[in-house]
Amino acid sequence: MRLAFKIALRFLLSGKNQTILIALGIAVGVAVQVFIGSLIQGLQLSLVEKTIGNSSQITITSGSGDKIIRSWERVVYEAGISSKAIRNISPSVDASAFLEYEDGSEPILVRGFRLADADDIYGISGGLYDGKLPQRKDEAIIGRDLAEKLEVEINERVNLVTPLGGVVKLMVTGLYDLGVSAVNKSWLITNLETAQDIFGLDDGITSVEMQVDEVFNADNLARQVNNTLSDSRLIVDNWKDQNKQLLSGLSGQSLSSYMIQVFVLVAVLLGISSVLAISVVQRSKQLGILKAMGIKDRDASLIFVFQGLLLGVIGGVLGILLGIGLLLMFTAFAVNPDGSPVVPVFISYPFLVVSGLFAISAAVFASLIPARLSSRLNPIEVIKNG
Amino acid sequence: MDNIIELHGINKAYGEKIKTQVLHDINLSFEAGSFNSIIGASGSGKSTLLNIIGTLDKPTSGQLYINKRRTENMTKDELAELRNRTIGFIFQFHYLLPEFTAKENILMPYLINHFKPSKEVLSWTDQLIELVGIEKVAHNRATDMSGGQQQRAAIARALINKPPLVLADEPTGNLDSESSENVYNTMRKVNEEYGTTFIIITHDQRIAEKTDRIVEIKDGRIGLDIRR
């Protein structure tokens, strides 16, 4: 075994050009794999981040007839202890209403938050471009699109009409732009008490929203939340169930990226296999003599398995470095006018390790055919034919 | 003396449809410690016979005993182990592994069945290098040695495991007469010092005449068998 390794190493070293060529072949394959894989992962993560990064990822609503969650402090507490991966828990009161203006009225969604909590999810204070957050009762902020349509400026009062016909005067203390036009167009954000008052909920709310540390694990975490909640009538939703189409789009993309990676790997595999098979023929004299001297067939084949392994390790490491280099170059040169990368590249260490291990196992796998040839070689053929 | 090799009714034929019989019912034995040569015309079957003795080739029928052990039912691995411990090979075309130095080549048969060379084996290696007179080129790659030096390294390699038997197929076939003389003397020295049995195929009349026994193969049969 040790001898087989020693011979493998010596064979590789004495056929330097060939060795460098195969190692480079593997390296390029691995680099392409790392590059494409990381690019697609980065693309997907940024897409998901854009889509759901600033929204509720798990939402608890009431399954009772009036849609009101009454002992909501308890729900918030239970959601919080259900998993460490859950954060930014925010109670909210949501209800439809109309805003009146000169020529008519505009349908809106009133969102009553505990603003400090909701800020963590929606980044409200960051999106505020004029005025300040509501601080007292009957204060509210509205989005850019709505403000423009209604021609409202800060420190003006607006009339809010509830579905039941009640009219409430609210002071607009600020204007925001949260980057999503549906939100900018229709949300009126106020504090919890104001919303509860407008819709007569007393101390009740309508939903508890939260985010998670690993967005793709949201469905499992939602199940965990559901199991922890003591009130079984509550309904726990998560973004994955609500965005099936996005997810299937993503998995289609992943699939095509896997396909590319697999084909690259197959090409690498065939390359190694054929070069090593040729090298069995090239070294048949040596193998014949080793066998005459009593090396066992298993060790004779191990020589080529070790060569595959060594090539896989060298090529894999080189390929990962090359891939990272490509990615860094890509982020450095393919940039938007503001200097941010076109595609935010995501380098995942587990992915690099997996790519490397994949290359090594592929190389070992590819060496099995030459190993078999080597094992089967009959020394008499070599010895007779010189 | 005991026989180290015994051949009983060895036949060898090649070909599936048209059979060509190369060896005909060979009965032959070699005493342990003897120094033998095999001669005969080209194509008479000398190499075939030697390869069968060395378990590299299989006879079509007949039995081969090595050290009184029957060999025909041994597995490939058992045969490999037997060759490694019992037989040293010297081939006409040297066949050193060009990727390794002379010294590494000499150690190769030992390393096939051992993890690491012991101190004793290393000093035995140096002794052998001295014996065959290649001290100057011991750390050269095989490709950087003359034909005679390579052949002497191959002799040292054949002896590293102290096998009781050495098989040599035209070991001096590619060498000039001075190198041939040198290689012969080396083999003779080993035979006398360590009691190693030698079976040497040669076309060189002068070398054959110096051996203890000359076996002539003629058309696949034993012709002359001269002992001195």
Ligand SMILES: Nc1ncnc2c1ncn2[C@@H]1O[C@H](COP(=O)(O)OP(=O)(O)OP(=O)(O)O)[C@@H](O)[C@H]1O
């Ligand atoms: N694989 C084979 N198929 C058919 N015939 C073979 C085969 N191998 C050897 N022979 C024949 O067997 C005969 C003996 O061959 P062998 O190599 O033993 O001769 P030799 O006595 O060693 O000759 P030389 O002195 O030229 O080395 C030859 O006629 C050869 O053609």
Ligand SMILES: [Mg+2]
């Ligand atoms: Mg011959």
